[in-house]
Amino acid sequence: MFSIYPYILMILVVIFYSGNILIGKAINDLPPYTIAFFRVAIAFIVLLPIGLRSAMENRSLFWKYKKPLLIMTLSGVTFFNTFIYASLQFTTASNVAVLETIIPVVTVILSAYILKEKLRNIQTTGVILSVLGAIWVVLDGRIFQMTTMDWNIGDAIMIGAILTWSIYSIYVKQYMHLFPTYGVLCVMTGISVIVLLPVVLIEWSILGVPTIHVSNHMAGLLYLGIFPSFVALVFYNRAVAMLGASQASVFLNFLPVFTIIGAYFWLGETITWMQVVGACIVILGVLLTTQNTSKQQAIAKKSKAV
Template sequence: MKIPPYALLLLATLLWGGNFVIGRAVSGDIPPLTLAFLRWCVAFIVFFPIAFGNLKREWRMLKAHWPIVLLLALTGVAAFNTLVYIGLHYTTSINASLMNSSTPIMIYILSFIFLKEKLSKFQILGTALSLSGVVFIISGGSFASLVDFTFNKGDLIVVVAIFCWSIYSLLVKQYAGRLPGHSTFLVTIFIGAMMLLPFYVYESMTMTNSIHWQWSTIVAILYVGIFASIVAFLSWNSGVIQLGANKASIYLNFIPIFASIFAVIVLGEKLHTFQFIGGIAVVAGVLLTEKK
C-alpha cells in the first residue's frame, strides 16, 4: 500500500520535532558531542546496508564533487546537530524548534548574498517578519535584553546551528541533480562521524562521568540515530518526490508544533507568550516568502 505524501512529511516533521525534545531531555545524562557522535554511528550502521549498493555504482559522481561532499558532512552532519545539542544544555526545546523554523529565511539570505538571487517584495517582507520573530524569542520578549544585548547563549548557539543547516540545505538544492541522494547521505554520515571522533574522545577523557548509561539514554541514542535520522530522512525524501519541494517545505512548520507539544507533555516546559508570538511571526514570515 502506497503511503500518502502528506503522511510521510508529517511523520518526518514529527520525528524531527522529537529530536529537539530528546536532546533536551538527556542533556544531563549524555554530553552533546557524545550524543552527536553516537547518533551518527548508529545511523551509519542502519543506513549502510540500504545505501551501499548505490554507493558502489555512484562512487565516481561523489569523487568528482568531493569538496562539496566534505562541506555537506561538516555543515549538515558534524556541525548542525552537535550545536543544537550543545545549545539545548542552555535553552528550551521550544525555543530551539521555533528558531529552527527560520531556516528557509536563512536560505533566502544566503542565496541573495552568494548566488545573487533576487528577492521578491514578499520574500523581503517575510524575511524581516521571520527574523524579528527569532529576535523576539531570543530576547525572551524583553526590550531590555535587546538594549543590553544580554541573550541566552543556548539560543545564540542554535542560531549558529541553523546557519550551518541553511548552508547544507542550499548545497543540497544546488547539487541535487549532480549528487545521488542515498550515496551522498551515507558518505556524509561517515565523514561527519569521523570529524566528530576527536571531539568525542576529548570530551570522554576530560569529563569524569561522560555518559550515564541507563534505559533512557540508550533509547535516546537509538531514537536520534534511527528515527530522527534514517526514518525521517527517507520519509521526507519520498514525500518530496511525490508532492514537490515547494509544497513539501510548508510542512517544516509542523516541527515546532510537534516539538512544543512533546516538550509540554514530556519535559513539563511551559509555552510562554513571547514564544507564541515569536513563533507566529517566524512561521508567518516563512509563509509570506512563499507567496507569488
Template structure:
C-alpha cells in the first residue's frame, strides 16, 4: 500500500504542476524548467551533499545511467512539455500524455519481462480510455479533429523521455542513495538546461521572475514536482515496477480537473465525472490483482 500512496501523492503533485504551469505560461519554457531545477538543487543540497560526497565512487562508476536519469526525468521531460505548449493545445498535450502508461507497459513487456494478468489489462484499458474521456469531455470528435504540428512532435519526445526515465529507474536507481543522487541529477539538469535558457534570455530579454505569482509558481515547481514527487515516484517504481506506476498517471486529468474546480473555478460536467469514475476503476483493477499476487508467497511460506 505504501507504494500506491506514494503514487497518489505524486499524481496530485503532478496535477498541480500542470495548473501552475498554465498560470505562469507567459514565461519561456526552458526558463521555467531551469528555474525549477535550480531552486530544487538549492533546497536539496544541504540534505544530500554528504551523501553525494560519500558515494562519489558509485556516481563515477555508474555515470551512464545517472546521466540518463538526470537528462530524461529531471531536465527535459517537463521542459519538453512546456515547449510543446508553445505550439499545440493543452488538449493535444494531455491526450498524448495519456499514452505514457501504454508505451511503458509495452517497453516493460519487451525488456523487463513484466507480465500483466487479464484483469490488469482491463484496468489499463479502462484507465486510458477514461483519461481520454475526461480530457475530451466525452467528445470523440475532439480526437478526430486533432491537427498535428511541431508541438505534438515535441510532446512525443516528452513521452519517450519519461518512459526512458522509468526504465532507467527500475534498472539502476537501487544502486544510488536517494538524496545524494538527487543533488547530482539536479546539478546535471542545471548544466543541461542552462544553454537553452540562455538562448531564451538572449532572444527575449531577462525574465521578470520577481512578480509574486511567478515566484510562488516557481517555488511550487521547485519544491514539489522537482523534489518530493521524484523521490516518491522513484520509490514506487522500485516496489511495483514501471508498468503499474505509469498507470497511475492516468489519474492526472482527474486530479487536474478537481484542482481546476477548486482553485480556478472551472466547471466540471457530468460526462467528465463519469470519465473520472472509469479512470479510478481502471487504476483499482490494475492494482488489486497485483496485491493478491504478492500475498500468495507469504501464505505458502507459512504453511
C-alpha cells in the first residue's frame, strides 16, 4: 500500500535545510567553521539527555560498526555543512545552489555502483528534469549562461559537499537501521564536536575570536543546532530507509525552490515567472521519480504476500 509518510518527511527536511541556508546567510558575519562548530555543539547538547543512555547501552554495537559510523559522521554531520559555509566565503549562493542540484545525480551514480540500485527510464527522466528545474530556478531561466558564470575556489569547495552528502546517503541506507535513532545522533554529533574543535581553534587563531551577539546570532545558531542538525537528520535517515538513497536525494532539488520562497517572505526578495516555471519542473521531476518507486514498492509487497 502506498504511503505518503516518507515524502512528507523529505518535504520537511527540505524546509529545514532551506532555513539552514537563510539563517546561515543572516549570520554570515561569523566565520564558517565557527558556525559549523556551534551548530554541532548545540545539537550535541540537545541530544545528550535524549540519546546518552541509548548510546551507552549500545556502545559495543557502535564499536563493531565503527568504520561506517565514522564515515557517516564525517560525511553527513561534520563536513557537509562545513563545506557549504566555507564555499559561501568565496562564491555566491546561486553558484552553491546550482552545484547542490548535482547531489542526486552523484548519489544515483554511486548507488548504482555500490548498492546496485537500478533506475527505470521514467525515474532517470525525473532525475534529469528535477536537476534542470533546480538550475532553472537558481538562474532565473538563464540556463544557457551557466558556462559564463564566474566559477572560483568556492565552487571547487562545493565538490566536497556534493561528495560527502552522496556518500552519507548511501551509508545511511546500508547501516543506519542498525543503530538506535537518538543514540547514534548523539554519538555522531559528539564526534563532530571533537573533530571540529581543533579546526575552529585554528580559525580563531588566524581571524580572532568572534563576538557572539545574543540578539544577532543566538537564535540563528539554536535553529541550526536543532532543526537541520537534529530533526532533519532523523527525518532524512527514516526517509532513506523507506525510499532508498537515490530516491530520497532527489527531493533535495526542492531546496532552491523553498529557499526562494523563504527569501520572498523573510527577506523581501521578488519571485519571477521564470522561477515559478523552474519550480514546476522540479516538482514534475520529483513526482516522476517517486511515482515509479511507489509502484515498485507496491509490487514487491504483493509478491511477498503471495
